[in-house]
Structure formats: structure tokens, C-alpha cells
Amino acid sequence: MHTCTSVCPYDCPDACGLIVTVDGGKAVRVAGDPAHPFTRGTLCPKMAHYERTVHSPRRLTTPLRRTGPKGSGQFEPISWDEALTDIAAKWQKIIAEKGPQAILPYSYAGTMGIVQHDALHGFFYRLGASELDRTICAPAKGRGFKDVMGSTLPTAPQAAQNSDMIILWSLHMLATDIHFQHDVAAAKKKGAVIWCIDTYRNRTADTADHFIAVRPGTDGALALGLMHVLDRDGLTDKAFLKEKVLGWERLKEKILPKYTPAETERLTGVPAADVVAFAHAYGKARAPFIRLGSGQSRYRNGATTTRLITCLPA
Ligand code: SF4
Structure with a gap:
């Protein structure tokens, strides 16, 4: 068992420092870093016991494809390769028929830190998709x-x-x-x-x-x-x-x-x-x-x- 330092992955401005206890390659405890100047050893309830979220059996581990009508809750697990190929084909069709601005990226943050949060911007600019002031939040x-x-x-x-x-x-x-x-x-x-x-x-x-x-x-x-x-x-x-x-x-x-x-x-x-x-x-x-x-x-x-x-x- 050993500990390592990490950073809260959420989009919260506190940007807390974490001390993660790892046992056999698995995170077993997440605590606030006492040496972090703003965290000062305290985590909010969202991140305390984050190891339970990370290893929860209820987490999605593969993409899911809808197999029934919307709202029916019918999905099948598919591979990442299948999901990416499927989405790319649909987008290529949209771009060919209506142009790239027919694609409107709409996302924000939540469970993404600042790097992931902005990571897709370059991709969508390159694609020529419509631009959106992403958030109505702040x-x-x-x-x-x-x-x-x-x-x-x-x-x-x-x-x-x-x-x-x-x-x-x-x-x-x-x-x-x-x-x-x-x-x-x-x-x-x-x-x-x-x-x-x-x-x-x-x-x-x-x-x-x-x-x-x-x-x-x-x-x-x-x-x-x-x-x-x-x-x-x-x-x-x-x-x-x-x-x-x-x-x-x-x-x-x-x-x-x-x-x-x-x-x-x-x-x-x-x-x-x-x-x-x-x-x-x-x-x-x-x-x-x-x-x-x-x-x-x-x-x-x-x-x-x-x-x-x-x-x-x-
Ligand atoms: S642990 Fe809580 S307060 Fe700290 S950065 Fe993450 S979400 Fe924000």
C-alpha cells in the first residue's frame, strides 16, 4: 500500500489537492492534502470517498448504443472503436449534406478539470463546427x-x-x-x-x-x-x-x-x-x-x- 498526490478532477475553482491511498493498483482512500494551500486537508462531500465513485459497479465502463425507442432505457454495450466509427460516420454525413456548422458542440464541465474542459475546443474549431459560448453558468x-x-x-x-x-x-x-x-x-x-x-x-x-x-x-x-x-x-x-x-x-x-x-x-x-x-x-x-x-x-x-x-x- 502506498499514497500518492493527485488533484480533484472536478471543474471546481478550489482545485483541491488529494492524497490517494493505493492498494494493489486500486485507489482505496481519497483524502484532502494538508499541504495544499487552499484544501488544507479538507475535502467536500463530492470528493470524500471518491474511491467509491471510481470503483462503483454502477459506473459505465463501455459506450452504450440505444437499441429501442428513446426513453425505453434499452441499450447495448459497444466497443470504443465501434462508437467512434459510428459517430464519425454520422458526422461526416451531416457535414457532407449540411456543412460543419450544422454540428453544435454543447458541453461544459462538471467532472472535468480545466485541461479536459477545453481539450475539445481545438477539435471543433478545426472541424468548422458552430461556436457557442459554452456556458450560461458563470x-x-x-x-x-x-x-x-x-x-x-x-x-x-x-x-x-x-x-x-x-x-x-x-x-x-x-x-x-x-x-x-x-x-x-x-x-x-x-x-x-x-x-x-x-x-x-x-x-x-x-x-x-x-x-x-x-x-x-x-x-x-x-x-x-x-x-x-x-x-x-x-x-x-x-x-x-x-x-x-x-x-x-x-x-x-x-x-x-x-x-x-x-x-x-x-x-x-x-x-x-x-x-x-x-x-x-x-x-x-x-x-x-x-x-x-x-x-x-x-x-x-x-x-x-x-x-x-x-x-x-x-
Ligand atoms: S474536492 Fe470538492 S471543493 Fe475541492 S476541488 Fe473538488 S469539488 Fe471542489
Whole structure:
């Protein structure tokens, strides 16, 4: 029996390090790598006991060809050679009759890491197939962030350990960002206050010092309400805004006057007093840290919402 290091094969940004115990050529245990800087020895439930998934008798081990009507569940196992030959013949027919753009690759990630995830792109480009912005999952969030930050990377999550105010915004950390708990715990030990903003009270909210329930799809209005109070009550860095921030004066003149605490309450459902208290805590914190999830981006205004929240640190 021996152990070796590996990497989680899923498409998750945590990119966890694994310690795999191998016995007789077979993985018998999968554990989090304690030396990995973000995993820190903890795996999420998807990967803990991954050896059971890998060796499950229910896994498909050959391609299957449908033999009955769709939905009837009738398949026969075939070899990879047969499957590849079959698919290639069908595609050649499609290309001959209708051209390569009649083929639309539609895939994303899930159980694929970044290399496998992009591995087929070259093939489909070469084929001349139709192109698709593959995912409807994360682009809104990415767009909103890039509009503000360009290609600057977000702050490393570990930096939150030095923060005195951590805001978990649209992020059910206990379910979807479990490794960040290490950083939150370290910050809490040093006295950090944790705020949680979400559309419903979940387990993560229960662990926070303050919870703000925002009406779904109105996180951007809340961000504008915070900006209004920060500006109104002199909690901004005026020199920084003047020198470094593009568009601040126009935002201040044209947009912010409308977002009074009362109007923010009307739009978001967050009581005006809480909007003010939150803005004051944020404006007065020494090193506030926003950990932004993805929930806020799952609306038609998702990119703009993310953009507004990303503006808050400035
Ligand atoms: S959190 Fe889970 S899915 Fe994500 S990289 Fe780590 S083990 Fe894999």
C-alpha cells in the first residue's frame, strides 16, 4: 500500500489537492492534502470517498448504443472503436449534406478539470463546427467583474484572514465554499465580524454575526444604497475616488441621489436602518473583505449587479 498526490478532477475553482491511498493498483482512500494551500486537508462531500465513485459497479465502463425507442432505457454495450466509427460516420454525413456548422458542440464541465474542459475546443474549431459560448453558468459574474477590474485578479481568499469585516455576499459558504471557512475562522479568532447577505436565511447565515435578507435580484440596488450612505456620511476616500476611479462623479450625480435608505428599503426589502448600519460598518472597517458568491448573478441583471458590488471597495 502506498499514497500518492493527485488533484480533484472536478471543474471546481478550489482545485483541491488529494492524497490517494493505493492498494494493489486500486485507489482505496481519497483524502484532502494538508499541504495544499487552499484544501488544507479538507475535502467536500463530492470528493470524500471518491474511491467509491471510481470503483462503483454502477459506473459505465463501455459506450452504450440505444437499441429501442428513446426513453425505453434499452441499450447495448459497444466497443470504443465501434462508437467512434459510428459517430464519425454520422458526422461526416451531416457535414457532407449540411456543412460543419450544422454540428453544435454543447458541453461544459462538471467532472472535468480545466485541461479536459477545453481539450475539445481545438477539435471543433478545426472541424468548422458552430461556436457557442459554452456556458450560461458563470459569464454574467465574470463580465461584471471584468467591467470594473479588467484583467486584475480578485484578492486571494486567504487574505481575508487579515480582515476585520468579512461579507459573505450571495454565498452559502458552508455548502459551496467550504475551504473559505478556514480563513473566516482565522479572521474571527482575531476579532473579525462576519456579515452574510442572501435571499434566504441558510446555515451560513446562522453562523454570521449579522444577516441581511435581500429581495431576489435586488443586490445591485443594495450596493447603490450603500454607496449613497457612504458618500452622504463622508465615509469615502475622496482623493482615491478622484484620482483612480473612472465615472465616480457621474455615478454620484446621476444615480446615487435616488438610492436613499428609504428607497433602498422599498426596492430590496432591507430595512433602511439596516442599510445605514451596514454602510457605516463597511465604511469604518479597517480592511473589509467581500467574498462574492454567484447567486446574485443568476438574474437578468446579474452582470450589472456583480459590477456594482465589485465597485464597492473603491
Ligand atoms: S471543493 Fe470538492 S469539488 Fe471542489 S476541488 Fe475541492 S474536492 Fe473538488
